Amino acid sequence: MTVRVMLVSPATNAALREARFDGDATLDESGARRARAAAGTLPRADRPLSGPSARCRETAAELGLRAEPAEALGDWDLGRWRGRRLDEVSAGEPESVSAWLSDPSCAPHGGESLRSLCTRVGAWLESLSPDAGRVLAVVDPAVTRAAIVQALSLPPEAFWRLDVAPLTxxxxTGRGGRWNMKCGRPLGPEAG
Incomplete structure (x- = not known):
């Protein structure tokens, strides 16, 4: 049986607008309003999940989902960089940022490497049983990017070439390590 995994990126928050490593910031009013507007546009799901971050849980609630939090779908652990702006970290630790962007095994922030993130998310994908049906999960963009890398057997460096917009x-779809992808459909009234 084919498993369908539908990954919804959360709505916006102040951290996204500030290019800040999230640090578990909540939705802003604009993001909450857009999520509520998109509520009726979600596909049917047998199993609604959400990443454990406030942004994911709040987006799921605004979308009208009774989503079960899934620790395996947690955002990328960026260690001591959490809550800081990218420009601030780049100015203070240029060599570390360069290493982080170029070496998938590097974790200069003391958190999770890109390779570890991709492996964790890939293990979750492969753990889904053939009878899982339609799984819909609201997850942080890094989790969606890691899922794409793993599902399509892309090199980890491809992660940096994938953009995941809010509320997409x-x-x-697949099973047994063979996945196909349909990406980036916007949710909400403007999706038409």
Missing amino acids: LTEL
Whole structure:
């Protein structure tokens, strides 16, 4: 049986607008309003999940989902950089940022390497049983990007070439390590 995994990126918050490593910031009013407007546009799901971050849980609630939090779908652990702006970290630790962007095994922030993130998310994908049906999960963009890298057997460096906009749907369908992808469908009234 084919498993359908539908990954919804959360709505905006102040951290996203400030290019800040999230640090578990909540939705802003604009993001909450857009999520409420998108509530009726979600595909049917047998199992609604959310990443454990406030942004994911709040987006799921605004979308009208009774989503079960899934620790395996947690955002990328960026260690001591959490809550800081990218420009601030780049100015203070240029060599560390350069290493982080170029070496998938590097974790200069003391958190999770890109390779570890991709492996964790890939393990979750592969753990889904053939009878899982339609799984819909509201997850942070890094989790969606890691899922795409793993599902399509891309090199980890491809992660940096993938953009995931707020309130978009990425679908993975497959089983047994073979996945197909449909990406980036916007949710909401403007999706038409």
